Amino acid sequence: MPQKxxxxxxxxxxxxxxxxxxxxxxxxxxxxxLGEDFLVVSTDMLHRETDFPEAASPWQMGWMxxxxxxxxxxxxGAMPLGLLIAVGLPGDLSVDLVDGLFSGLxxxxxxxxxxxxxxxxxxxxxxxxxxxxxxxxxxxxxxxxRGARPGDIVCxxxxxxxxxxxxxxxxxxxxxxxxxxxxxxxxxxGRALALSGAATSMGGDGxxxxxxxxQPRLVxGRALALSGAxxxxxxxxxxxxxxxxxxxxxxxxGFLIREEDxxxxxxxxxxxxxxxxxxxxHAGGDFELLFTVRPDRLEEAEDACPLTxxxxxxDSGVWMEGSRGRQRLEARGYQHL
Amino acid sequence: MPQKxxxxxxxxxxxxxxxxxxxxxxxxxxxxxLGEDFLVVSTDMLHRETDFPEAASPWQMGWMxxxxxxxxxxxxGAMPLGLLIAVGLPGDLSVDLVDGLFSGLxxxxxxxxxxxxxxxxxxxxxxxxxxxxxxxxxxxxxxxxRGARPGDIVCxxxxxxxxxxxxxxxxxxxxxxxxxxxxxxxxxxGRALALSGAATSMGGDGxxxxxxxxQPRLVxGRALALSGAxxxxxxxxxxxxxxxxxxxxxxxxGFLIREEDxxxxxxxxxxxxxxxxxxxxHAGGDFELLFTVRPDRLEEAEDACPLTxxxxxxDSGVWMEGSRGRQRLEARGYQHL
Numbered sequence: 001m002p003q004k005x006x007x008x009x010x011x012x013x014x015x016x017x018x019x020x021x022x023x024x025x026x027x028x029x030x031x032x033x034l035g036e037d038f039l040v041v042s043t044d045m046l047h048r049e050t051d052f053p054e055a056a057s058p059w060q061m062g063w064m065x066x067x068x069x070x071x072x073x074x075x076x077g078a079m080p081l082g083l084l085i086a087v088g089l090p091g092d093l094s095v096d097l098v099d100g101l102f103s104g105l106x107x108x109x110x111x112x113x114x115x116x117x118x119x120x121x122x123x124x125x126x127x128x129x130x131x132x133x134x135x136x137x138x139x140x141x142x143x144x145x146r147g148a149r150p151g152d153i154v155c156x157x158x159x160x161x162x163x164x165x166x167x168x169x170x171x172x173x174x175x176x177x178x179x180x181x182x183x184x185x186x187x188x189x190g191r192a193l194a195l196s197g198a199a200t201s202m203g204g205d206g207x208x209x210x211x212x213x214x215q216p217r218l219v220x221g222r223a224l225a226l227s228g229a230x231x232x233x234x235x236x237x238x239x240x241x242x243x244x245x246x247x248x249x250x251x252x253x254g255f256l257i258r259e260e261d262x263x264x265x266x267x268x269x270x271x272x273x274x275x276x277x278x279x280x281x282h283a284g285g286d287f288e289l290l291f292t293v294r295p296d297r298l299e300e301a302e303d304a305c306p307l308t309x310x311x312x313x314x315d316s317g318v319w320m321e322g323s324r325g326r327q328r329l330e331a332r333g334y335q336h337l
Numbered sequence: 338m339p340q341k342x343x344x345x346x347x348x349x350x351x352x353x354x355x356x357x358x359x360x361x362x363x364x365x366x367x368x369x370x371l372g373e374d375f376l377v378v379s380t381d382m383l384h385r386e387t388d389f390p391e392a393a394s395p396w397q398m399g400w401m402x403x404x405x406x407x408x409x410x411x412x413x414g415a416m417p418l419g420l421l422i423a424v425g426l427p428g429d430l431s432v433d434l435v436d437g438l439f440s441g442l443x444x445x446x447x448x449x450x451x452x453x454x455x456x457x458x459x460x461x462x463x464x465x466x467x468x469x470x471x472x473x474x475x476x477x478x479x480x481x482x483r484g485a486r487p488g489d490i491v492c493x494x495x496x497x498x499x500x501x502x503x504x505x506x507x508x509x510x511x512x513x514x515x516x517x518x519x520x521x522x523x524x525x526x527g528r529a530l531a532l533s534g535a536a537t538s539m540g541g542d543g544x545x546x547x548x549x550x551x552q553p554r555l556v557x558g559r560a561l562a563l564s565g566a567x568x569x570x571x572x573x574x575x576x577x578x579x580x581x582x583x584x585x586x587x588x589x590x591g592f593l594i595r596e597e598d599x600x601x602x603x604x605x606x607x608x609x610x611x612x613x614x615x616x617x618x619h620a621g622g623d624f625e626l627l628f629t630v631r632p633d634r635l636e637e638a639e640d641a642c643p644l645t646x647x648x649x650x651x652d653s654g655v656w657m658e659g660s661r662g663r664q665r666l667e668a669r670g671y672q673h674l
Contacts, residue, residue: 005435006428010458013426013435020439021453030454032418032471034371043380043469045423045459081369086382086467089350091343098342098350102357116358117367121347122382130423130467132380134369 042072062104069133077225078135088124145250164283165268166211229297242333259322379409399441406470414562415472425461482587501620502605503548566634579670594648596659
């Protein structure tokens with residue numbers, strides 16, 4: 001019987017494809033030499049059933065589609081040049097939903113100083129949004145997944161576990177009428193919040209918005225690149241644990257993380273005390289930046305943006321030191337296949 | 338009842354989306370200012386059921402996915418910089434199919450002097466391939482859909498109707514054992530043929546290959562850009578008729594086409610004499626270049642690449658002059674919705 005994609009799993013399949021293509025560098029973006037600068041390009045495909053939570057409004061589906069691609073631009077320390085969007089649309093899909101979707105795409109691009117430049121429409125059984133984001137970064141400033149050296153300090157932006165907590169909240173229908181409220185379209189409200197950059201707000205439906213309106217860390221990524229203090233970087237879209245393994249694999253290094261220093265979203269700790277650490281490590285969807293900093297230049301990184309030190313770079317392995325001593329951190333997280 | 342996408346149709350839906358986005362120039366690619374040059378970028382989404390003929394081998398699905406995107410780069414007069422590929426893969430899809438798909442992507446890119454730089458994998462019910470092609474072109478050489486002036490000469494590369502004839506042949510199971518042969522994997526053979534650029538071959542399964550192994554006109558597009566003789570250009574992927582309407586709409590001009598001068602694929606004329614013109618006008622899939630030339634510089638365009646003059650640019654309307662006199666040419670062709 002021929003081997004199936006699901007037998008192989010996403011990471012192994014990517015390695016196999018990379019081999020066929022003659023080796024593809026494992027970064028958040030593909031990198032093209034433009035002479036003085038690098039062009040960085042990322043593409044992500046999202047499907048209604050597997051990638052968009054049921055509670056997502058059309059506007060939020062658009063926002064998410066733009067944000068996940070822009071997050072990859074942020075992870076390279078680049079400035080965005082624009083987005084292209086290819087959509088597969090079921091024939092019986094309402095035109096209103098398409099309006100909402102593209103309004104969300106436009107608003108997210110605009111909130112982060114860029115635009116949707118064009119795209120493609122195709123008919124399809126299931127709503128599919130494939131975004132491509134383009135960015136530009138000076139050759140000496142580009143940040144890649146490889147580059148971490150033992151002794152470097154491991155850092156993250158923001159708080160972790162919020163998106164995973166949001167998904168849990170929505171799927172459990174928790175917090176009284178919150179889930180119901182989240183199911184109602186609220187474009188104007190959502191837009192206002194997004195533009196104020198306040199998706200980390202801990203009040204009301206803050207967690208669900210962490211999931212449905214991710215904020216690509218473009219300002220932070222660019223400031224970190226300009227600081228000259230960062231040695232490697234990626235976004236943590238598949239969760240902290242899997243991202244640490246990806247960063248270790250790309251850079252030929254290891255990490256020792258201190259459990260008590262992981263900045264878990266306080267709302268997640270309050271709502272799901274027993275699972276908060278697991279959500280922060282393995283749930284994915286936070287779109288924060290995970291990066292390593294030269295210890296002698298930590299101050300410059302701290303000047304660039306708010307960050308939390310969560311561990312150090314070691315020779316090999318991905319380890320966590322916590323209440324149960326030092327243990328290997330499992331490479332478990334969000335995988336599509 | 339809310340309006341559905343299928344009620345609106347593809348062209349109207351694109352206009353609606355373009356309005357939401359604040360106006361998007363209708364070119365084969367999005368255009369980004371890089372200083373001295375333009376970056377041109379195109380994205381196309383293909384689905385197994387709606388876009389890939391049943392007879393396509395995995396290698397041919399890969400080839401098609403790369404070719405349709407590179408054709409858009411060709412239509413701008415640009416040189417390719419690379420491709421990104423996002424795939425949606427059903428969990429039960431065989432890994433062998435994925436191998437074939439990415440081999441076809443790699444081989445098409447390589448045959449046209451470029452590479453697959455990276456991409457994304459996602460799980461999906463139906464095989465979905467979303468390609469993004471990037472190219473670069475000097476600002477004074479870029480060719481756009483707008484630019485045609487009354488009196489310019491309308492030209493096309495290659496022969497038309499071959500892909501439509503191929504689809505008809507395959508769906509009718511015609512030509513004895515040909516259809517069966519076409520269903521067998523023949524990667525090596527296909528690759529050799531593709532590299533020799535001989536997909537216009539009229540022998541054996543030439544028509545099916547016109548459909549399944551389209552040849553993006555990158556060499557021709559670039560030579561036409563360098564000639565300085567071309568005033569507007571696009572590829573004819575949705576068929577000659579619809580492409581003429583798109584070019585007329587983008588350029589604010591009209592066209593008068595001479596029926597007898599349309600270069601219909603001789604194999605299509607031989608196999609489907611009553612329908613050959615209809616296939617050339619309305620079937621799509623040929624991926625030839627449709628362009629307009631300044632009459633005083635026709636010779637330079639002819640030096641750039643083989644071409645056929647099929648009509649002239651007029652003030653408005655899309656007309657065809659033929660056996661039944663002068664008639665409006667219907668805007669009918671391949672539409673996805």
